[in-house]
Amino acid sequence: MRIACTGLALLLGVAAMATPAAAQPGRARPVGTTVADAEVPGWRWQETRVTSTDGLRPYRVRVAVPERPAPADGFPVAYLLDGNAALMATDAALLTRLAAAPRPPVIVFIAHDNGLRIDGDARAFDYTPRRPGDEAAQRDVLGGRRTGGADAFLALIERTIVPQVEAMVPIDSSRRALWGHSYGGVFVLHALFTRPDAFNVYAAADPSLWWGDGQLLREEAEAVAAPGPAAVLYLWAGGGDAAMASPRVPEPGRAPAPPSAFQRARTSLPATATEDMAARLRARGLTVHWTPLPGLSHGQTLGASLPLLLEALSGASVATP
Template identity: 65%
Template structure:
């Protein structure tokens, strides 16, 4: 199965290299446009939720893809995807059709912000990062003036408000819930794993920004609760990252670029691989997949079909 997934990833790389240059970071000004949630897909229907944060400062649009067929006996698996607007742009009708024909098509909740941005950098910097010691002054992003520290409140919102409404739309398997995130979203997924390991059954992080907070997540890892043994899925890009780190970034504040490079230097280049090994030694089922030639930004779209097809039991 692993060989099949790697071959699929290599095919994605070849396509990406043909149509677009490698980009180190996603373009925060890019708009979502028309997606499969607007045009529809065989085997799925789309529902939509609008939800506010508990403090009323952030507003979410959750688009939910629900299989139209009867649920299997134990119910559908369900996948909660962060950066929902960006994730929705990477899921097309062909992928949903494959999932619909799989043994266990998932309910897919795309948790995005209620705007037309592909990536909302300010809101995600707050929602996806845990609070660090040091009071409010410590809750500043390592690479800018964005606020950090809202992960626990956001995780509570997912568990207590978003998930119940999503799971009321179809019969779901309470033992087949997945949480996926990319970059800072990967920080959130791992924070959830380390602090609430029984909240989900699959924790999936694509190129998680382990350098955030000078490796703060690695401290959380050390105090992870024992007992729960969820599946962990990790993806990392390989082949473009070194060049990305050296490439000038036109229009970016040089101080912010330097801060980014210093933050990344706070953990070793293979920090994710080392994390995977330590989690295996704890007894957790961990799969680490390397996506050759892919930049950090490209791992977002490449990891999604791999996760969704795996939890659906789709044939290669």
């Protein structure tokens, strides 16, 4: 692929902006300038906006479309949760590699429509399934945020966002992926266990399996395989967050502080919980690509997992199950 000098300078500039943004974990940090705001050779951008059925949460959906003729059966497509954070973790160099791949994917960034990298309150509700019990049970251990809206959000993606996006460009409906990180990973696994035919590829980066006192483990045990070809699952987990879940060492002469609800939740499952789930699902016949990301923190797995999924979808790389 030839790139004029001015185009190359732009590429390098956008990559320089994206790299520090992806390295900083702050949730409430402003989004700033991303690749969606600059011209990257081989790509064009389209956009749509939708609102939750209760009218409380607007979403901005930005779509990166390869500027080349679609394959006979259409482009693969990746629907990315935490769209603002995913945009900040996507640089021009990645898009350039994907543009040159055999089958570049259409990339759909689904974000809460504000200037925040991550909207903690909105995602806590949208990305988590409803738990058994009354409304008091639908409160998060992190700040008491409201939870339980995953089914409504999944319906919004399936019935509104997917049709709008797939009217923009020819899509290969057999190569439709859903990606999420952390609570987004909770959502992806909930979708796999309850709507296994909604997507063909499910991708969860460091999913918060501890959430809801092991809610996803119960859903896994109750899941029934969908008719037709089985979905493919990608799972990643980091290894640098042990200190987050552990109580601080007390000062000399002081009694240790009791663990917080968050610490108790995080330590309720073994460190190998994600790998163990991958093994169980593989034993049930699911194609599972399990990739540990040693040395990376929980936050860093967001940016590390994205190129692995997008390049696998594009045919630029082959993941080893």
